[in-house]
Amino acid sequence: MPTGPATGQCVNILIVGQHGRLQYEAALFAASFARLTHSRPFRLFVAEPQPSRLWDQNPRISDHQVRELLKDCGATILPFENRHFGASYPHGNKIEALFALPAGQPFVFFDSDTLVLDDLGRVPFDFDRPSASLRCEGTWPKPELYGPGLTQIWKSLYDRFDLDFESSLDLSQPDDFWRRYLYFNAGFFYYRCPQIFGAQFLDIAVGILNDPPRELLGQTLDPWLDQIALPLTIHALGGGRDALAPGYLDGDTTCHYRLMPLLFARESDRVVDTLRATATPNKVKRVLKNYDPFKRMIYQNRGQKVRDLFDQANLPRREQAIRNRIKREGLWIR
Known part of the structure; x- marks a missing residue:
């Protein structure tokens, strides 16, 4: 089993920071990261969306004291452009920010409302097998009384993107129970290259948004779009629910407090x-x-x-x- 990043391997940690609540959550994350993670390979990037037609106000970090604290904690503020999402779906920042990270270097994305509890170097990441947070409830989909069930809804998405549905299932769980289907909270995810992961994530998310299967008729995509696309992305890249040993992220090493x-x-x-x-x-x-x-x-x-x-x-x-x-x-x- 992997025991963490290889010696000398650079691992980039990514969070989003922008005007409003997220800039202060990013400051708290950075302070906890700097206090508890001392492994040399880790670098913290705070992705900052830039003004554009997709934002109705300037989304950049507005508190200069936040900027100073982030830099004092060793973080690099990383500007990025929104090309598909913005004020209409700010959750899309976690997808589009990936393209600003260096290609070919492993990354871990965390939601900004996360607290680091221990050195991230203890986490046994296998960056060739992506995964995400299993600390979630069955928030999506919500089948209608006479509509398609969970199996039909999820299978339609796998079919839409030419992915194998059967291999994604947890067969120890009953049919039409939400835990049977690959589902994550998007509070963290990781992979060996942000560009590859980002391209897959973006393609699936935009595809669902612009051309959803008919089985999704009546289902709400906002704010769940990222959490619908994420399991399909992870499955497409060879990851899954068992790719990370339990008890580390959303456990002893980090807390997604929300x-x-x-x-x-x-x-x-x-x-x-x-x-x-x-x-x-x-x-x-x-x-x-x-x-x-x-x-x-x-x-x-x-x-x-x-x-x-x-x-x-x-x-x-x-x-x-x-x-x-x-x-x-x-x-x-x-």
């Missing part, structure tokens, strides 16, 4: 302690306090009030139930 109230509600004490340790230095604190959810949750103790509402060893099964409880208590912020 929103601060959810982090405090459901993550382990180790995650909360890592967050607080990362956010404590003055150079980090003065930046993160510019973003109201971070200021209130981390520095004004609202996060601990959220945490006290839940038994982290006995959480509600559905995320929506957690959100509703926090909102009833007047503690929700995003």
Whole structure:
């Protein structure tokens, strides 16, 4: 089994940073990355979309203190152009940003709302076999009462792109149960070359958007387009659900927290302690306090009030139930 990047091999870490929430999430990611990852082969790139007709306002990082902190953490701000997506589907940034990375070098993409918990050099990546996050719920598709079922919907997509459907299935799961089908959260993914992965990802995503199979009639593509195209991309490139040993990403090494109230509600004490340790230095604190959810949750103790509402060893099964409880208590912020 692979034990991580080969000695001397450069591995590029990619996140997106832009005006608004993501620039502060990128700052927190960079601070946690710099604090805990000391393996030489890793380089952090913060992809920054550039103004164009596809954006209704300037999407670039607007807080100069964020820029300074990113550079202080060793990150490189990487401008990229949107040619297919923009304000109408900002999730598309994670696809188009791949083309700005150096070709032929392995990469790992993370959603910006991720906290690094340990040295990424511990993760046993096999960059020839891509994978992505299995920490997800069955969010898509939602079959209609008299419409096609999950098998028909997913098979139509594999057929649309000339991919083998049967080999993607987890046959230990029952037919028409969402876990039977290859499905990921797009919070992280990786491969040996960003250009190859990006071209496959883009081709599939644009193909679904512009010419969906008729079985998708009535299905919502926004915001799920990236998570629909991702498993097809990974399958096409020889990866799958078992390509990465469990327990590392979305586990001991990283946490995809998504929103601060959810982090405090459901993550382990180790995650909360890592967050607080990362956010404590003055150079980090003065930046993160510019973003109201971070200021209130981390520095004004609202996060601990959220945490006290839940038994982290006995959480509600559905995320929506957690959100509703926090909102009833007047503690929700995003």
